[in-house]
Amino acid sequence: MTYRTDPRTAVGHIHLRVSDIDRAITFYSEVMGFELQQRYGAGAAFLSAGGYHHHIGLNTWDSKGGSAPPPGHTGLYHAAFLYPDRAALARALKAVIEAGVPIDGAADHGVSEAVYSRDPDGNGIEIYRDRPEAEWPRDATGALRMVNDPLDLKALLEEA
Template sequence: MSLTLEGKAPIAPYVMPAGARIGHVHLKVAELERSLRFWRDLIGLEVQQRIGDQAVFLSAGGYHHHIALNTWESAGGSPPAARTTGLYHVALLLPDRPALARALRQLVQAGWPLEGASDHGVSEALYLRDPDGNGVELYRDRPQAEWPRGADGALTMCTKRLDLKALLAEAV
């Protein structure tokens, strides 16, 4: 589909509105039930709708879906090879540090491996992979007033080791 604006003067570059957000992500998966056990039973999302053995829509808090899993083009498929393009990770923003601590406790109890855990100054994050090799980030943001800034006021994010034992101690 191609559209043109003939006879119109050039306009300023488009800027996404401040209220925009990522609404949902669709993931191609090899086995729906295996992925459902990860996203529902381990990560804690709730099923909102299911289309037979082809797709399932999951969310937190009753939203229509944050994550959709489907096998429409991927049933029985393999994860993408390393060093290829594609999705780096899906990031799920948790409301606060205790929620992140409870997510960590769930992963530890299930024996699910972490690939990393970082303090970025603006946020704290846990990194893992789903059964299809998709990267998953579970994180919480610090209040904006606590974000690290340079003398010029510019954001100065970092990557430091996240103290997992201290975080786990906050799982209430």
Template sequence: MDSYKIPSGTSIGHVHLKVSDLERSIDFYCGLLGFELMMRYGKDAAFISAGGYHHHIGLNTWQSKNSPPAPRNSPGLFHTAILLPTRKDLAFLFKRLADHSYPLTGAADHGVSEALYLDDPDENGV
């Protein structure tokens, strides 16, 4: 391989997740985490966002409807990082998760950021 380096200003725009139950995933991402449902694409896909952007996360059942979660020891997405603007926003989300008895899989202080870790209903890391 050559020594090409992707530019430092690069960002990642969207995550598309294969989910087994679209309504359950919308309930989690919109109902619990607070994303906004921007659009449905038939009965099998939805696009959600923060702040009115066309979509940050795509959810679809095109290849995964009613399927079990992917095995933990197989290749795939480890987790999706959702960066909140302030520590107060993270605290509010932490309280919301606790109020709904939603289990965390971990938490960390990385020195430059603090993180909560949890799994969505399809065991995708968030």
């Protein structure tokens, strides 16, 4: 390998094509709790946590009234939102459930705890929290050993 990305690099934001901008803004603000930072005309919006310029961009420029891609096609698998700790993840999960959003799955990956759902346009959403790196599962050689074990949602919700 001739190049490695700087280890300080992070994913800055996602930008999603949606079919209905107002419905998408409502989902990401009222269900997911992000704050609307700016509307860009009638076809785009930018939302964030904590006043950042945007973590989520939404637009209907090429997708107004469109449908979700059918199964078996390429595209976004999910957007993942990292919460700072288990209590914050629990509060986010509680908001999603109270909004009536179906949960697609949940997993304990050893390195993280994750819950999966979908936005109104069918885009996959993951809400998760990382465990401290010192707790990540490793084999005898020190190599990372992620798992896909069940996550106890009831126990998680008790921390909300």
